Each structure stands twice: as structure tokens, then as C-alpha cells.
Amino acid sequence: MKNKIKTIEEAVEYIKDGMVVAVGGFMGTGSPERLIDAVVAKGIKDLTLICNDTASPGKGVGKWITNRVIKKAIVSHVGTNPETGKQINAGELEADLVPQGTLAERVRAAGAGLGGILTHTGIGTVVEEGKQKITVDGKEYLLELPLKADVALLFGSIVDKKGNVYYKKATRNFNPIMATAADLVIVEAEKLVEVGELDATDVMTPSIFVDIIAQ
Amino acid sequence: MKNKIKTIEEAVEYIKDGMVVAVGGFMGTGSPERLIDAVVAKGIKDLTLICNDTASPGKGVGKWITNRVIKKAIVSHVGTNPETGKQINAGELEADLVPQGTLAERVRAAGAGLGGILTHTGIGTVVEEGKQKITVDGKEYLLELPLKADVALLFGSIVDKKGNVYYKKATRNFNPIMATAADLVIVEAEKLVEVGELDATDVMTPSIFVDIIAQ
Amino acid sequence: MIQDKDKKREIIVKRVAQELKDGDLVNLGIGMPTLVANYIPEGIDIMLQSENGFIGLGPTPKPGEEDKDCVNAGGQPASHVLGSAYFDSAMSFTIIRGGHLDMTVLGALQVDQHGNLANWMIPGKLVPGMGGAMDLVAGAKKVVIAMEHTAKGEHKILKKCTLPLTAEGEVDLIVTDMAVIEVTPKGLVLTELAPETTVEEVIAATEAELIVSENLKVMNV
Amino acid sequence: MIQDKDKKREIIVKRVAQELKDGDLVNLGIGMPTLVANYIPEGIDIMLQSENGFIGLGPTPKPGEEDKDCVNAGGQPASHVLGSAYFDSAMSFTIIRGGHLDMTVLGALQVDQHGNLANWMIPGKLVPGMGGAMDLVAGAKKVVIAMEHTAKGEHKILKKCTLPLTAEGEVDLIVTDMAVIEVTPKGLVLTELAPETTVEEVIAATEAELIVSENLKVMNV
Numbered sequence A, B: 001m002k003n004k005i006k007t008i009e010e011a012v013e014y015i016k017d018g019m020v021v022a023v024g025g026f027m028g029t030g031s032p033e034r035l036i037d038a039v040v041a042k043g044i045k046d047l048t049l050i051c052n053d054t055a056s057p058g059k060g061v062g063k064w065i066t067n068r069v070i071k072k073a074i075v076s077h078v079g080t081n082p083e084t085g086k087q088i089n090a091g092e093l094e095a096d097l098v099p100q101g102t103l104a105e106r107v108r109a110a111g112a113g114l115g116g117i118l119t120h121t122g123i124g125t126v127v128e129e130g131k132q133k134i135t136v137d138g139k140e141y142l143l144e145l146p147l148k149a150d151v152a153l154l155f156g157s158i159v160d161k162k163g164n165v166y167y168k169k170a171t172r173n174f175n176p177i178m179a180t181a182a183d184l185v186i187v188e189a190e191k192l193v194e195v196g197e198l199d200a201t202d203v204m205t206p207s208i209f210v211d212i213i214a215q
Numbered sequence C, D: 001m002i003q004d005k006d007k008k009r010e011i012i013v014k015r016v017a018q019e020l021k022d023g024d025l026v027n028l029g030i031g032m033p034t035l036v037a038n039y040i041p042e043g044i045d046i047m048l049q050s051e052n053g054f055i056g057l058g059p060t061p062k063p064g065e066e067d068k069d070c071v072n073a074g075g076q077p078a079s080h081v082l083g084s085a086y087f088d089s090a091m092s093f094t095i096i097r098g099g100h101l102d103m104t105v106l107g108a109l110q111v112d113q114h115g116n117l118a119n120w121m122i123p124g125k126l127v128p129g130m131g132g133a134m135d136l137v138a139g140a141k142k143v144v145i146a147m148e149h150t151a152k153g154e155h156k157i158l159k160k161c162t163l164p165l166t167a168e169g170e171v172d173l174i175v176t177d178m179a180v181i182e183v184t185p186k187g188l189v190l191t192e193l194a195p196e197t198t199v200e201e202v203i204a205a206t207e208a209e210l211i212v213s214e215n216l217k218v219m220n221v
Helices: A008-012 A033-042 A062-066 A082-089 A100-112 B008-012 B033-042 B062-066 B082-089 B100-112 C005-017 C032-039 C089-097 C133-139 C199-204 D005-017 D032-039 D089-097 D133-139 D199-204
Strands: A020-023 A047-050 A070-075 A094-097 A114-119 A133-136 A139-144 A149-160 A182-193 A212-214 B020-023 B047-050 B070-075 B094-097 B114-119 B133-136 B139-144 B149-160 B182-193 B212-214 C025-028 C047-050 C054-057 C080-086 C103-106 C110-112 C143-146 C173-175 C179-184 C187-193 C210-218 D025-028 D047-050 D054-057 D080-086 D103-106 D110-112 D143-146 D173-175 D179-184 D187-193 D210-218
Touching (some): A008 A033, A033 A149, A100 A114, A100 A139, A100 D089, A114 B133, A133 B114, B033 B062, B033 B149, B062 B070, B062 B082, B082 B094, B100 B139, B100 C089, C025 C032, C032 C143, C187 C199, D025 D032, D047 D080, D047 D089, D089 D133, D179 D210, D199 D210
Parallel strands (some): A020 A149, A047 A070, A149 A182, B020 B047, B047 B070, B149 B182, D025 D103, D187 D210
Antiparallel strands (some): B114 B139, B133 B139, C054 C080, D054 D080
């Protein structure tokens, strides 16, 4: 069995300036805080972030806003981090706001090898701009395209040494979807267990998606 | 709490001749055998079946083929049930063969309120026929449309009295997807437990999808 | 017309709660809609969805009893009730977009007589992002707007929204501190008045045209 | 040219197994491809996917030790190895279609010099359905065809498939009892010969044009 276990510092060596990085978590819950901190410490910059939100100033990817790690945020919500709005209004941060359900489907589509999905969400709003509209059975839909990352940073409540992941309660959110949609997937393990300790039926992200387990 | 628990016989009262019925299971594994039998016993006919396959003559929905319960099968595979092929060749059964991954996505799309999904699967094959082709980033995709049922018949390894479902091992297959894509969802419970016995994190089909628990 | 701010909120929230039916799955937006949970009628079993990934949202835990793994869609400490289920964001929006949510209750900046809703941004000022609001409004079976009838004297119920829309023609019901208004194909129908409120006051506080229902009642709150 | 049926199979299956790399996720089609699992090179950790919903397919259980909840994609009793994971059909095909499968090994009725594959139906005769084959061939990183070179003397490696296609231009490698043939943009390249087999025999048994590799070798089986 390939050894996927690395330290947090070794793991972030794979992240380079300018990459597209997907980060699990919802308002910071289920976010890989130690990986996020290590990216700040290493001075990585110009990342494009794919995440549900920009959390709050001291939490989750909120720390990347404060430390100006990212140049573009593809997120559904920035309202809980005043610093994000400030940087957007000052033209220092580019924001691509995506409806939350559409964000989930776009990331999933990339992971599932779909060329896109049709959603009614956003019809009649600014979300329509520049998108192809397709009518099915008399109802209008937007064609939303896949969204893929170079690296995904996830947080797993229980991770086995092969890379199978289990997410407790509301920490799951975007983590299992992002696991499918990045060239390199790094999971920060809250608890690392031996192979076999996670029941095969209960695994939420199969090991084949995970490249690095960060500890 | 609404009482969703009914007998197998009471449950199949909701199935009427001519309905579109989605049935969980893969070659019969994870199929609701008792519900399937009750449909045969009640003499229901002219159903349109959505299922991965037609199993084998004595197993799963294979019994519906033998007893001529269905007039149309929307499935990915019929090769393991010789009776299906015989009826198709004799013009007695209509078959709409769908690639397995496309079948999963079409049912999921119906459940998720998507107008369709783009897949590369089937390009250059007879699966293309009559379908819209859409090019994204220079690659051709087929637009595959949602597939919804009137009733879904599922098999749950552990079901709590509120209708939360857990599927063991390979019994999961199409069950959780079909749970989202029918007007009425009936789950045959292998084991019925009190509410709270299933950990909320481990639930695979949330109770809100389940209308009837058949026992 | 009710003047007291707290009393206004209470009326809105109590009246919205009356829309709940036994067995409903409901999503309550951040802010005032959240308070609807405190007025669920007795004998009615409601499950609340939290769009970050579960159904069965329970009361806010007491200080010291928080679980870092359980938060609501606002990122605040939360709990789950018996019979809950957690899932990922794709499933969360399968529920929302797929029409499995019986009702969503949201606030509004503006709503108009075509059922259009604007509640996610003020150009040049507020850019919070739409979060799950666009999916909720496009996907829920019933969209209820819970808000004060006017904002510092400015109309919020308009002939046509001027702010960027959240969704087009999806609003079903508007509940304010002054009235209950149904969105119908014919236009906005005034069906209930708040206590101590007159039809004239409602009309004056509404830019949109109102059809006064023949069965106009006073809210039972 | 090898005549013995069992020997033919063994050569094909052993040669295909040499394509496996440490850490690969592989899907083996029903029939002969399944046997590849018996020849996984030592020291190499492979996970097998079963498209009905898990990775970590293990050996067939002994009679009496079957688990009704664990079957393979053929519906036959199966087992899972340590470190496996079960999932639903949507995730199974996320893995397949999304390019997460390193290799799929499938049989063929016909394959042609453009990498087209026909393996799912014979019009008017055999209508089994495509099952997961179309997704596997369209989605796997590497598509390996494992088959006898001819069928009762009839060519199977053609200039152009005549049967309905499973996928267009997706085949990467053809392994038969006579040869290993790579599908390249230039055409089919004969890279290896089976033991006791000549280039002339392969050419005679192949309708498609073959480019004989400069580094032509004998299979190490």
C-alpha cells in the first residue's frame, strides 16, 4: 500500500502560486484549518479559491482573505466576512458569486465527467449573464459548466491510512464533492485510524480520490 | 409524527395499472422482493419499469417479466434474463436501453430538479439518436433528460420509524437516487428500528423522501 | 398600525408559523425567519432544513454545550432533533432545487406584484452573495416572504423590483406587520390585515396595486 | 499460433495483468477480463471497482460463506478486501465517467483501427443492453480489450466496425492470444507477438492494417 501520510507542511508543498484551490467547509465548519494556516505561513499567493463562502476573518478561508492569499474567489456568499467585501469594492479581489446549489452541481459535474448541468436557479437574474439558455419541456434552464480545481483541501473527521474518509455531522458539506474534482486531493485528518476501522459501508469519500493524508 | 408504517399489501395498493415505477436493486441485490411479489399477486399490469436491469427469471423485477407486469422497461441491461430478450424480440415488451451511468444521472437529475445533464457517454453510438448534442470546450456531449417515476419501490437494510434509511454494502446501488425521483416512495424495510437508532450522520436516504415504510 | 418593533416581528413570525402543515420540511432564512421555529403550532411535526447539510435543525445549544461539528446555515452553533439526517451540499440542494422542500421563509429587500423577489444585493453597497437564496426561491414548493411592510417609510412591495432579482415570479405569499398578501396570476391579493390596521393604511404603504379580497380577515395572532 | 483454448485465455489474461500499476483502480468486465485478478503482479496494490457500487472487490466467497448484500457487477456472490468503500450508482459512475478509473478491461465483438469498439449488441440477435460498458469505455483513462484474435475464423480486428458501436475512438490497447496491438493516431501498431506466433499469422488474422513496431517483442507470459 502506497504511503499517503505526510505532515501538514509537506502537504502544502504541492500548492503553488496561482493555482485553483477548492476548500471544503461551510462558514469554516468542516474546513482544514491547519492546512489553511500552513498555506498562509508559506506565503503562497494569487490563488483562485473555490469554496462555499469566505467564512469570517479569523476562521477557515477567512484567514486567506485577511492575509491576501487569493486573487479570485468563486463562492456563493461573502457577507459574513466584512474584509472580503472591502477588498472586492476596492478592486483588490475578484469575486465570482455562484448560487450555492449551482456551485455544488458545477463542482460535482467536474468530478463526474459531465459537460454541464441545466438548472432553473438564476433564471431572470444577473446569474444568467453570458450563459446559454436551454428550454426543456417548455421550461427555461441555464447551462452551468463544470468547475475543477488543481488542488482540493478537505477536512475529514475520521480518515483511515488508505485515505477513506468519514465526515461527522455538518462538517461534510462540500468536502465529498470537492474530493472528486481536483487533480490533487489533500485531506487533513482530525483522527487517523488503521485501515479496516472505518466500515466499508460508512465511507463517504473512497480512498481512490485521496492523494495525501495530512497529519 | 406521521405514521408511515403499512403492510406490504397496503403499500402496493398505491400502485395502479400503467404507472411508471422505479425499482431499486442491481441484478436483484437490494431489490424489494416482497413488494415485487405483492405487485404480481395483485395482478397489476402495464407498468413502465425504471431499473438498472431485469435481473433473472426468479429474482427481483425478473418476476415482473415472467408474469408480464410491465409493458416497457427503461433499463441498462437485460442480458441476464433470457425471458426479457424473448419478449422484446416478439414485440411484447418495449425496451429503452440506457447506459448505466446515464440512467443514474437521469434519475438523479429528476430528483435534483435539474433540466438535464451533459454526458460524453453514448457519443458515436445509437444512444445519440434523437438527442440534442451540445459542444462544451470543444468536446461533444449528449443532453440527457430527467427520468421521473410515479412510484419508487426501494429496499432498505435498516429503516427507522420516521423513514430514514441505511443500505448495507452493495444493496445501495440505485436505491438512494430513486428515493429522490418519484411522487410516492415506498421502502421495504429489512429491519425496522426506533427513531434515533440510526445515527443522523449515517442516514443515506433522509426520512423526508420516504412516504411509506412497508413491513 | 402597530408601531412597536418587537410587536411587529412577533406578529409576522406568528402568522408565518400558521402556514406550517404537519409533516412539512421547511427552510427558514437567517434573521427574522429563524424565529418562526419558536411558534410551530402544537401537534404539528415540522422538520427544519439547514442548507449547510442536514434536516432536523434543533434549538440553539446552551453555552458550553456547543458541538463544533453542528452549525446552522449561518455558521452558528446548532443542534439536531431526534430522527435527523446529515448529508453533503449536493444532496442539500437536491432537496431544495428538486422540489422536496415544502416551504421556505425568507426576508426581502423588495418584492413586486409579479412575484419577483430582490433580497441579495444592493449594487455599489451590499455584495453579500446569494448563498442558497436563489436555489431556495426557485426550488421550494411555497415561497413565503416575512418582512416589515416598509423600510424607514420606503415602499418594499412594488409594481416592479428595482434591485437585482433573486428569482423571477416565484413568491407565493407575503407576510408583514400590516398584512397578508397572496401573489396570484391576477396580481397581489390582500387577504388579511394585522390587528389595529386598516385597508387604507396598507394601500398607502404599498406601491404595488392591491386587490382586496372579498373574504378579508384580521390576522389571528 | 496457440491452439489450446485454455492456453489462449491464460496468455491474454497474464499479458493484460502486466499493464497494471501500483495504486491503480481497475474495472474488469464480466467473463475473461475477470480472470486478470488472478495474475496481479506481486508487490502491486490494485483496487478493483465493481460498478454496482464499490471499490475493493475481493475473491469469490467459498460456498456457504456468501453474503447476500455483497455481489459483483454480474450479480454473483463477491467479497470486499480491507480498505474497501461502498457507494451508490451515481458515485460509481462519477468514478467511471469522471476519469477516476485508471483502466478498464473488456471483451469485444469487434474493434477497429480507429479505436472504435463494438461489444454490446448484434442486431436481430443479441440485445443484452450496454450496462455500464459505454460509460466505462468513454470514461476510463485506459481502455484495454482482452479477446481472442478471431471468432471461429472470422476477423474481429477490422478496418471499420460493422456492429453498433459501444464507443468511438476510445480503445487504447488490444491484447489477444496472438498479439498486443496499440491504438495510435497513426493506426494500429503491432508491438508484441504471442509465443509460437509469427507476424504473418497475425496479419492474416487481422482485417485492419497493422504497423509492425520496430521494437517488436515476444510477450513475456
